Amino acid sequence: MKFSDMPYQRIDFDTTKKQFEEIIREFANASSGEEQFEIHKKYYQISNEVETMITIAQIRHDIDTKDEFYDKEQAYYDEITPILSNLKVKYKKQMYESPYKSYLENKIGQVAFKNIEISLKAYDEKLIPLMQEENTLITSYDKLIASASIDWDGETLNLSLIKKYLTNQDREVRQKAYDKFCEFFEENADELDDIYDKLVKNRTRQARELGYDNYLQLGYYRMNRNCYDIKMVESFRNQIKKYFVPFAESLHNRRKERLGITKLSYIDEGVYFLNGNPTPIGTPDEIMEQGQKMYSELSDETKEFFDFMTENQLFDVLGRKTKKAGGYMTYLPLYHAPFIFANFNGTSGDIDVITHECGHAFQGYISGKDPIKEHADITMETAEIHSMSMEFFTEPWMKQFFAERTDDYLSMHLEAAAAFIPYGCMVDEFQHIVYGNPDMTPKERHYAWNQLEKVYRPHMDYSGSAFFEKGGFWQKQLHIYDYPLYYIDYCIAQTCAFQYKVWMDENFEEAWKSYIKLCNLSASDFFTNMVKEVGLDSPFENRCIEEIVNKLKNRM
Known part of the structure; x- marks a missing residue:
């Protein structure tokens, strides 16, 4: 339907x-x-x-x-x-x-x-x-972010629609766009701090009502972490600091040289090439048509899935002024139907929607056929393997979207995926600090973020932005407000997706069979068991992160 x-x-x-x-x-x-x-x-x-x-x-x-x-x-x-x-x-x-x-x-x-x-x-x-x-506080944050009304040369944009100007090849345009972007957050700084302060205190009260010292243990339970704990996550983050941060910094240095600049300002953070980032060709309708062609060629299973999504209009991807920011996949169990929500804005992120979010939706479509409903209750680190790996499995079709700039896109995607992991771990450690010290003031939280930036992203230069310099970057990350302690799941999953990337480069067919097996396993087993069953290494194992970094170095 x-x-x-x-x-x-x-x-x-x-x-x-x-x-x-x-x-x-x-x-x-x-x-x-x-x-x-x-x-x-x-x-x-x-x-x-x-x-x-x-x-x-x-x-x-x-x-x-x-x-x-x-x-x-x-x-x-x-x-x-x-x-x-x-x-x-x-x-x-x-x-x-x-x-x-x-x-x-x-x-x-x-x-x-x-x-x-x-x-x-x-x-x-x-x-x-x-x-x-x-719930009311979360909704108030979402509505505040969605309320942004930014004048751009006579056109009214929200935070999603202005993003394409944040990565414009002209640094002056990027500076202007960031000024307007940050202006919204500065104007709403007190309300953003107030909402988050109330959320932290509310979640802490919930935890203490159940007998926990703070929200961290309760948060892990609510994230359904059934096979790893806080200490294992801390050990994972420490491995990222030791092996991935230096690797990511080398990629940032390479990008800096490519851009011909002496330091990476915040206005350069999302830019990878002097002539601008590759952008998809065609209208949104044409992009969706190419997506259907791509999935029809990838496998019989993905063809069936994407045809179902298209026939039943289970995409809403066009950016609009009053639309909620961000993107997600959700599921309608009565109709065995995934649904993809996104905001196309003319950047390469539009293609990520039909790779990343379709990875989620494809697995949801498969698990929806399982009569045991509990098997669909996948934990988030597993769910993100489905999405992040699909980004790599669809690489052979990227020429349909980027034409002569396909190689640029593939290079940018791999670099961005690698650079993301330190950022994701920083988001996670920030939340552990905040919920471990719930009486921190808003100013102390901003200071804590700034200190973590020095550890995880030492290349970043926020000079010129009062909002970013005070340590406010995290307030644009809706997961921190809406889905506490979620973000580390992206990092854990990305290390598995990188393993699939290495594997598919060597033997695409075998890697794809493993991926389909993982999708079918769904939540019938624990994450740490399933990754081994499909031929991957657990990110929590010693040397796993070091080995991934060494293999990626050979591909960059």
């Missing part, structure tokens, strides 16, 4: 609550594992209905943040979603404590029960008011 034709009906809380209470009662009275599993299928049906309606409302709200109807719907779900989550936890608690647990575990897997165990540590009914407040 086309997305525009999908009916929307607000979830009636009282009705849904009664449905959950009924299956909880049925489950408790069941006399066998077989009977409980049949009841569990009813749980799937209710959950799918609820999740689909909430997701439709979210997408339509994000498409136009000024839409009054869906603005009210989003506010409604900000309020009731924590209560619905609590009902789900009550149901899952019965599963976890079932006398027929072994039968159920055989049906839906050990990972699912480990995730239930984690969820019981992460939620409690008493947290509902705080979770509602947290």
Whole structure:
């Protein structure tokens, strides 16, 4: 069904609550594992209905943040979603404590029960008011970012649409664009600090209500980290500091020489060539048509997937003034349909949408066919392998999008992917500092960010920007506000995607088979097991990062 034709009906809380209470009662009275599993299928049906309606409302709200109807719907779900989550936890608690647990575990897997165990540590009914407040704060940040109205030579742009000028080949244009970009953040500095301060304190209160010292352990549970912990992540970041930061700095130095400048200012950060970054050819419609051709040639599975997405209008990728910033893939379980939301802006990022986000969507399309719903509950580091690896697997088709500048794009993409890892780890360490010290003032948080810049990105020069010089760069990173502790997943996944890059350069067919296997495994096993099963090294293992760096050096 086309997305525009999908009916929307607000979830009636009282009705849904009664449905959950009924299956909880049925489950408790069941006399066998077989009977409980049949009841569990009813749980799937209710959950799918609820999740689909909430997701439709979210997408339509994000498409136009000024839409009054869906603005009210989003506010409604900000309020009731924590209560619905609590009902789900009550149901899952019965599963976890079932006398027929072994039968159920055989049906839906050990990972699912480990995730239930984690969820019981992460939620409690008493947290509902705080979770509602947290949702409202997140929405307020998203709406503030979406409200940016930047005058550009008589044209009104938002933060997504001005990005193409931030990487213009003319340094004067870039400077002008950054001045306007930063002006928005400077004008809203107090509100940005206030929202984040309230979020940190809110999340800390939630954690302490559950008996944790701070939000970090609760945050790991909410990120569903079921096979690695804080110490393992810290060790991973230390490996990045030791091996990847020097490597990334060498790439920045090479780029600096290519641009003919003596230092990399913030206005040069996203620029890779003196004649400007490669940009995609063709209109958005033509780009999507080329995307369909690319996926039809990549494999039978990707052809089926992309045709389904196109026929059912499951893309909304054009940038618009009142559209939420950023991009994502989400899923509509009633229709077994992924949906891709993005903001095309005329940069190479438009192509990343049909590689990165389609990597997510392709895996979602595959896992949606699995009758065991829990197998789709992938952890984020696994999800990002699907997306980041697809960026590399589609490289043979980049000529369709970049023509004579294809080699420039491929070089830029590899450099940018490598340079990203130190930044992503910096975002993660910043959040560990913030949530480990929740009483920090906004000024102290900005100072902490500045100190981390010296460790992870020593090449950066923010001279001339009051906003960046004070340590405000992180406030444009919506993950820090909306999805706490998420960002390290990108870094872990990128190291796996690099392994696929090396592998596909040697044997594309074997690497692709491994990738398809990983997509099919979904969440049927733990991340650390699955990467080994498909022939990759775990990023947490000793020497893994060092070996990746050495292999990348040979390709640059």
